Amino acid sequence: MNIELKNKNLDLRLIETDGKVYLSEIVFDEKNLIRCGKNVFNSYVYLFGSGYRGKQFNRYCKRGEVLNFVKHEEKTFKNGKTLLVIERNDKIEVTTFYNIYDEFTVLEVKKQVKNISDKEITLECVSSLCFSITVQDEKDFPVFYKPHNTWCCEFNYEKINLGNGEFAPFKIADSSAKTAISSNGTQTTNKYLPVGILETKDCGVLAFEISPAGSWSYEIDSVCEGEEKNLFVGLTGRTYADNFWIKRLLPGETYESDSVRLTGGNDVDAVIKNLTLYRRTARKKFKTNAYESVIYNNFMHNTYDNPTEEGDALGSSYAKECGSDYYVVDAGWHDARINGISPTQAIGKWYTENVSNYPSGFIKTIDKIRSQGMKFGLWVELQSFGVYCDTPDLLSEDCFFHENGLRPVCNNRYQLDYSNPKVREYADNVIAMLVEKYSPDYVKIDYNQTALANDCASGSAVEGVRLHSKAYEEWFASIQEKYPNVVFESCSSGGMRNSPDTGKYSNVISVSDQSNYTVYPYILANAATALLPEQIGIWNIPIKLSDTPQTSDEEIVMNCINSFYGVMHLAGRLNNLNDEQKTLLKEGVDYYRSLIKIKSVALPVMPDGFTAYGAKEVCFGLSTDEKLYLFIYNLSDGDVVLERDLIRYGVKSARIAFPEYAKNQTTLKNGILAVNMLPKSARVVELLKK
Secondary structure, X not given: OEEEEEOOXXXXXXXXXXXXXXEEEEEEOOEEEXXXXXXXXXXXXXXXXXXXXXXXXXXXXXXXXOOEEEEXXXXXXXXXXXXXXXXXXXXEEEEEEEEEEOXXXXXXXXXXXXXXXXXXXXXXXXXOEEEXXXXXXXXXXXXXXXXXXXXXXXXXXXXXXXXXXXXXXXXXXXXXXXXXXXXXXXXXXXXXXXXXXXXXXXXXXXXXXXXXXXXXXXXXXXXXXXXXXXXXXXXXXXXXXXXXXXXXXXXXXXXXXOEEEEEEEOOHHHHHHHHHHXXXXXXXXOOOOHHHOOEEEOHHHHHOOOOOXXXXXXXXXXXXXXXXXXXXXXXXXXXXXXXXXXXXXXXXXXXXXXXXXXXXXXXXXXXXXHHOOXXXXXXXXXXXXXXXXXXXXXXXXXXXXXXXXXXXXXXXXXXXXXOOHHHHHHHHHHXXXXXXXXXXXXXXXXXXXXXXXXXOOOEOHHHHHHHHHHHHHHHHHHHHHHOOOOEEEEOEOOEOOOOHHHHHHOOEEEOOOOOOOOOHHHHHHOHHHOOOHHHEEEEEOOOOOOOOXXXXXXXXXXXXXXXXXXXXEEOOOHHHOOHHHHHHHHHHHHHHXXXXXXXXOOEEEOOOOOXXXXXXXXXXXXXXXXXXXXEEEEOOOOOEEEEEEOHHHOOOEEEEEEOHHHOOOEEEEOOEEEEEEOOOEEEEEEEEOO
């Protein structure tokens, strides 16, 4: 029996035979990117202590639980259709949910596993989706873009030809070759992104993402069955083999896997378009959008964790002069620095102001900010509790993470466990107190540690991390519902939680702690693979903190252009700019504002495909029906004429839109753009399509 779910964009095909269900094909916009081998089952579920795992626990080496087909059912929802496939044996019932959407080419999949036996069972792996790509020989292996996401070097994709690496001896049927990408802990992207891109030789590009809660993993295996050769992809969430995860289910209990998305198209632009449209549909809607404003934050290259009453009075004056709408007081407004210990190591007692730095009271600083016509914001960190907090009994012992019964310390902080209702109540009370006392318009919620494990009664310590992570997401969503007039920023040491789930519930996300303006272009060029442009907060630091502060016009211009792509987070001691430089910065702020109207509808474009760190030229942008907005960079030390073939975008004319002084330095002929670029410079080029 054939089982099919399809619309004009996507065709999913499964086969039921001899009581078993197999994944057959997935066609994206008429691109047959996935044509599975004959033995790819619909479900791969593994119970702890049951059977042989395989040499490297490759999904394909051991099927796991043998499941029998029960039924399938198709349902409709507002924007698409769902296919439910139900399988069962004497221990578990597995329901697979396949969602497709009317207006964009994305397949969304998740599974529910229910214990239908009369005994406790233990899960060690539930793959949300497994599929394979049939190849003829080693030369047909797709290119894999490995998604590194380390601190200050986020969205760094390493191009790997799978056929030249560990999968090269493909003719060996018993090879245990496997590429596994995984991350552990509460900072879900502090090593890799839960994203993968496969570029095939002839059939286009395939992209997938996982919405993880805590630790996660996926794998790519090589499989050879007789003459048939396949690349096998298992999208999971977390496993015992890769993350030491287990989950115990009592009779009647249900576990829901992480959700995964899959899309395909002719090129990188096509799959990024599909994911962008999906994310905009799935994302929470906000009364006030951060991208509509310029947000000054006093931390980077200014006060860091030691703000003062005098400094904020001066800083807010210059922030307003340069066009800021919000002034955010970051770390250090709360507890004083004692014996050289940062106030960020004493957090927890949020009702105490730093009286040493704000002797007139914090309210006076807030009133000063608002008197200049700006909105006010402040910083908190509510998943952490500083080891130097002078009220250690503020929360009971069960409110903290524990490993083997002990409370771990990371970065001089303890980790709070949001799966405990008392912790959520504590966090609710902190936000309520801040709103009542200070009436903030903006709250930056930061997180500067990662916790790897949390003792858990219903599974391993990694399951404890999952339960906390899901509870935190639900809490973060709830406070935005409760305070719709407040903009809440999500930050985690910059971009250590650049994950799809963070994107779903966040108004604005700080994507990096990077403050080197010549490195930021590499981050931004690839950022659309994981997050929406209109939600990523980007530092614009036109002048650095130093004993002899100085900057150049080109440094100011590049800092501005970096922030045009997302939400401008202005920073630095702007009072050290001269009048001409302030005028140039305000020109950049004005141009940023001109993009507000297109920011949430424009689609990201990557004319160069993925940008490698260290590239001398960088080019990416935003596209609407009428215009292509390109952000182009010369990161070399010499003058260049930067050329790009833009014929496929249908552009008719071009002009440099920012900075004004470079307006005559570009030409467009037969779809080929040429821009005269100074050393270490950036330009915005607007290209008309009609």
